[in-house]
Amino acid sequence: MSQLYIPKHFRIEELVYPGFHEAHKHRGNLIWLAFDVRVLKTADRLRERYGKMTVNDWCWGGDRTESGLRAMTTGTGAALSQHKFGRALDCIFADCTADEVRADMRRKGFFEPHFPASNFDAEFVGITCIEEFEGMGWFHFDVRNHDAWKYGVKVVGR
Numbered sequence: 001m002s003q004l005y006i007p008k009h010f011r012i013e014e015l016v017y018p019g020f021h022e023a024h025k026h027r028g029n030l031i032w033l034a035f036d037v038r039v040l041k042t043a044d045r046l047r048e049r050y051g052k053m054t055v056n057d058w059c060w061g062g063d064r065t066e067s068g069l070r071a072m073t074t075g076t077g078a079a080l081s082q083h084k085f086g087r088a089l090d091c092i093f094a095d096c097t098a099d100e101v102r103a104d105m106r107r108k109g110f111f112e113p114h115f116p117a118s119n120f121d122a123e124f125v126g127i128t129c130i131e132e133f134e135g136m137g138w139f140h141f142d143v144r145n146h147d148a149w150k151y152g153v154k155v156v157g158r
Contacts, residue, residue, distance in 0.1 A: 004029060005037045009047040013059035015068035015089070021059075034069055035086040038126035038143040043089055045123035046139075051095040067091075067138070082129070088142035098139035102132055111152045129154040 012031050013021055024031045032040070047053055058065045066076045067090035070083040082088035093101065109115040110124055128148040131140035132155050146154050 004032055005040050006032055007040045007044050009044050010040075010055070011059070014055050014057070015043075016056070017065050017069060017071060017074075018058050019071065020069060036143050039087055039089060042123065042126050042141065042143070043091070045125070046091060046101070046141075049121075049123045050093050050101060053091045053093045055089050055091055064092075082142035082144050087144060088140065090138045090140045092138050098137060101139045102130060105130070105153065110148070111155055113150060113152050115149070115152065124153075127153055129156060131156045133157040 006029060007015075012025075016031070016034065020034070021031075024034075043053075043055070054062075054064065055068045056062075056064045056066075066074060066083065068083065069086050070076060070081060072084050074084075077083055083090075092098070104121075105111065105124055105127075108121060108124070110127070126143050127141045128146040129142045129144050130153060136157070144154075148154070
């Protein structure tokens with residue numbers, strides 16, 4: 001089990017929907033296998049750079065239940081949403097805005113093909129796609145099958 005990555009800054013309840021947690025909590029740390037390791041490492045790195053961030057808050061009485069892993073049967077998002085495969089998170093930061101995080105990526109050239117390796121900040125390693133829609137107050141990132149170095153990080157919505 002020592003090769004399993006468990007985030008430093010997140011409990012499993014923060015990243016899964018309530019039904020999944022209820023059905024699989026008895027599995028202990030194996031529940032983390034629902035996620036792509038790149039998502040988990042990126043979440044930790046974003047937290048370390050930008051401070052406190054929320055994905056799901058249902059375990060504290062909040063209404064965010066599908067900002068991490070989603071059920072295959074949910075009506076939220078696309079039919080093949082990366083959330084359904086444990087490859088996406090929607091993050092809300094306490095100390096900065098999602099626009100500021102996207103602006104940092106833009107300044108570093110991550111959306112350009114063959115972005116300079118010297119600009120490759122650790123918190124963005126693994127991100128292959130983000131969403132950017134008008135009025136979007138959260139930072140969606142995912143690690144879908146997309147060659148971000150060759151083509152730049154994919155931006156959905158602009």
